[in-house]
Amino acid sequence: MRIALVGNQNSGKTTLFNLLTGTNQKVGNWPGVTVERKIGIIRGTDFEIIDLPGIYSLSPYSVEENISRRFLFEEQVDLILNVIDATSVERSLYLTTQLLELKVPVIIALNMMDIADKRGIKFDLETLEKRLDTTILPISALKKTNVFNLIQTIKIGDYRRNLYQHIYDHELEEAIKRIEPLVETKHARFLAVKVIERDVLFQSYVTDAIEKIVSELEKKYLRDMEQVIADERYRYIEMVRDEAVEAKKDLLTTTDKLDNIFLNRYLAIPIFMLIMFGVYYLAAGPVGGWTVEVVDGLIGGLGEWMNSFLVNVGASPWAVSLVVDGMIAGVGAMMNFLPQLIILFILISLLETTGYMARIAFFLDRIFQKVGLSGKSLIPFIVGSGCSVPAIMSARTINDETEKKMTIMLTPFIPCSAKLPIITLFAGYFFGDRSGLVSASLYFFAIIIILSSAYVMKHVLFKGKTSSFILELPEYKLPSFRYIAYDVLTKAWSFIERAGSVILLASIVVWFLISFNFKLQYGVDIDSSMLAFFGKILSYVFYPMLGELSWAASVSAIQGLVAKEQVVGSMAIIAGYTSDVGEGNLIFNSGIFGFFTASSAYAFMVFNLFSAPCFGAIGAMRQELGTTKRMWKAVLFQTGLAWILAVLVFNIGRLIEVIL
């Protein structure tokens, strides 16, 4: 049996999915698009459940809704499990009225009953079930209430089959009845409604006979049929609501009280800045920095232990080097900031689940609107301080195509956690006491560049287009520990997987190129290695921002393509080859990187910050932008801008150094 899980965003769908399936999940993408596709097996059964994207409707206008309706319409689905937020039944049932039109039984999980109870919302379930002719189970996914019953109901198959349907007025229902036998599909009623709506994606089903019925209807109503149908659906829901739902009206809820503070005209921005400061203090600042040191120590210890272990068992020098200098040094450089990343993931998850993230989008929209972005762009930008990949994917919530594209292209400019080690390394060494200030200046720099790039793009590339902003403002919720733990672990795990695959492979490749020359001789002088050869060609590109032809810095920067932290990893590997100082700052005390000055250090940071992101993020851009051509445009734009900015920074910096 195959079950589709459908519901609005914020309906608690994901929590219920995790509860129903436990660890029995697979994550992939929908065919052709990057929207996440989660499949699981319901505990204690062999029923497959598919988590569809959170949607409000089955319209043809958004990617998520399109995927959902294509899946429901074209694939074999035996049951739809529709999750509804009991605190906003009216809007939730709108999607239900569309699901009921498919020839598939629907069970409604009336979720968040605990909150509805507290708020004094009462349901006459019997009437509600009768009106919709479907089985309704009140549950609370968060409190795990009644979920067992839900599974039992599905297992036994004891649910209504929603055969009786009469939602629209007489004329419409008559027309639907006439169209139904004329279409060749299992979901005749669903399709009949779609052709009446003049849905663009179902035009191929319109025969002359159907056309006649639809145009007759249009003449009768003299209005857009899409609107008539929406009106009728809500009219029916209002009727059902009046009969079966009782709610107290106009209470000043906790959310309103909190919003009086968080959205206060004078307090909103200072509170936001305070919260953001807290996030960076914990993730990127002193606390995060401390965790890096701890892990660094552990990995250093592991390297030494592995070194002596391998030497003791009699491994050949090149094998020892491969494991210690290649694998452990490369992957270790990335693992260093896993704790930092986990802190950041926890904080972002907190901002999202409490409902504060939506507020940020709400009150900053005005600023972003000015430069042609959306308040929703802020979500990718904040998530982007962790990792660009999920950030680029989260740009999907932006309704407007232009705003979405611009956000996707600009998100990689945000210093992601993988760029932090670069900043920490250079700022720490060259700017000493002022390293905090210098790191902060880079964030500030990034914001300025994002806003001005957006402004230019909006006024040059996408001239004269208007856009809109539609955002549901959810209620404040206490965070659920279980949900956050799940969310953070999933993200952290995918990071570790990447370190174990892409980064490991890249580290081995770098180690190979650096350890061998073109005659494949091991242990050659580093200047005659293969890596040095490629680097020397590249070094001309980097000369204007470094003031030095450095093959080592050039190859390291290029490795940012694999993963930004690999820049530091590569520098560590190369420096390790040329000096055997284990203490102090190995990288900048080594002859090979000794040429760096404050100006070239800052310029090098700027280049790495703005240039093309890692392959993971480029892949995400490719999928979200839709075409390879747009991806190349984005990558060239980013790298070109990075080069120009870095050269400017270096020369201005050098000028200042001369004057001082």
Added chain:
Amino acid sequence: MKIRREGRTSLSMLKRGQRAKVIQLNITDKALRRRLLDMGITEGVVVKMKKIAPLGDPIDIELRGYELCLRKADLDMIEVEVIS
């Protein structure tokens, strides 16, 4: 500016706490209009102007038991009749 009947205005002109009934959606963009319909802004629905963003735009309205944020420019195109 179109001439409107007595008591009629656009949704963007409501004051904080005011309620109004939606009369008409004057939106030509099909995708946007459908989106608003899907979110429950249908003819006859009663909405309440709830919160204004600290910078004056967007605006948060309450309808059908939940809250929705929209920009002033879009609210301009929704014609309403003020109730209270």
